[in-house]
Amino acid sequence: MTQLIALPTHNKNHILDWIITKDCDIDTIKNTQVLKRLVSDHHLILFELDAEKPPKKNNLVEPLESAYRKDHSTETALLRVFNDLLVVADLGKVSVLCLLDLSAAFDTLDHNIMLTRLEKSFGIKHTVLQWFQSYLKDREQTAVVDGVKSAGNVLKYGVPQGSVLGPVLFTIYTQPLARVLNYFGLTYHLYADDSQITVHVNQKTPAT
Structure with missing residues (x-):
């Protein structure tokens, strides 16, 4: 049997044990539940997921992103894309959907780019940014085949699988895609790692 194990640099003796011990420095956020619970309990203030504080209020959330958001789902994403196609068809145009x-x-997320994005685009700085840095960096990955474990490899990319933070960070990481699509005037809708991009063209007048 082949296994792929992520080993944290902190508390290595217990693989994927995310619990803080009493003698753990709270400033060392690596592999603990602290940062994840801050996000889970408070819904990451940046995103303002509470119904009384719509995300559009602070313009930090891409409005055409349906993943990991309150009152959004694959169904609402499908309805939006389908409606866009129908509207364009009623105008007599042809749509090409990519x-x-x-x-x-989630394994493609570059830690350095992620931290820069948090700082430059979302205004996360100082101690909080250091929390994210501590959470993302210095993780090791080890392959286990038939009980034989390989040497650890430090991960420069990716977020912990199954974590609360993973989807939130990935959504932040991919936000520039929407700006690029807007710049070129393309119709689009996003759902995490799935992107629907539409080009609308006028139908050619039939030859007479």
Whole structure:
């Protein structure tokens, strides 16, 4: 049997044990539940997921992103894309729909780019930014085949699988895609690692 194990640099003796011990420095956020629970309990203030504080209030959330958001789902994403196609068809135009899927999406997240994005685009700085840095960096990955474990490899990309933070960070990481699509005047809708991009063209007048 082949296994792939992520080993944290802190508390290595217990693989994927995220619990803080009494003698743990709270400033060392690596692999603990602290940062994840801050996000889970408070819904990451940046995103203002509470119904009384719509995300559009602070313009930090891409409005055409349906993943990991309150009152959004794959169903609402499908309805939006389908409605856009019908509206354009009623105008007598033809639509070309391009469906993009990013392979191993969460594993492609570059830690340095992620931290820069948090600071430059979302205003996260100082201690809080250091929390994110501590959370993302210095993780090791080890392959185990038939009980034989390989040497650890420090991960420069990706977020912990199954974590609360993973989807939130990935959504932040991919936000520039929407700006690029807007710049070129393309119709689009996003759902995490799935992007629907539409080009609308006028039908050619039939030859007489």
